[in-house]
Amino acid sequence: DVVMTQSPLSLPVTLGQPASISCRSSQSLVHSDGNTYLSWFQQRPGQSPRRLIYEISNRDSGVPDRFSGSVSGTDFTLKISRVEAEDVGVYYCLQGTHWPRTFGQGTKVEIK
């Protein structure tokens, strides 16, 4: 199985400041169709996960533009340009290119 390694696992942030979460895959996530199926999910306390981004950098409907995704090789990054209080929660990456799909361990974002 493809291993997805997130870092850091805990991220204390200051309101209004940027935040960045990394997700590294154990192998290339480029699918045979040329696309890269890496998604990011947010799970607020007590809620179900919600997808924020798919295929590296495409934001889902209703997701604020302060969230962005990027890639460098097998290193994927979720960035929050200016953290707001509602961004507190756990963030997971998911690779869908290879079967079975696998999640990262999660990164807990909290306010300092």
Place this chain on the structure above:
Amino acid sequence: EVQLVESGGGLVQPGGSLRLSCSASGFIFSDYAMHWVRQAPGKGLERVSTVSIDGGSTYHADSVKGRFTISRDNSKNTLYLQMISLRTEDTAVYYCVKDRTYSYDYWGQGTLVTVSS
């Protein structure tokens, strides 16, 4: 609006059985593969089971293979997870999740399964 509503969770003794259901609405259920993903208390997300659009193909994580069975009834827009020989490590919130192009786009609110004596 897409809605996924799980039911059937509860407290069960080790070795017991439980059947989860997920009622889907707001999209053409028979057009999408469906999944069960679980989350143990304080832990991360784990894919459990997947069923193809017509129910003809199913996939289960090694941790539940032989004990869990995923199925669907497209005439009722309902997804199921039959769980037998439950273990304490199966304790988790179980989410019904809609497939979308090598990802998951919509999640239910989850149903809690507690396996304990």
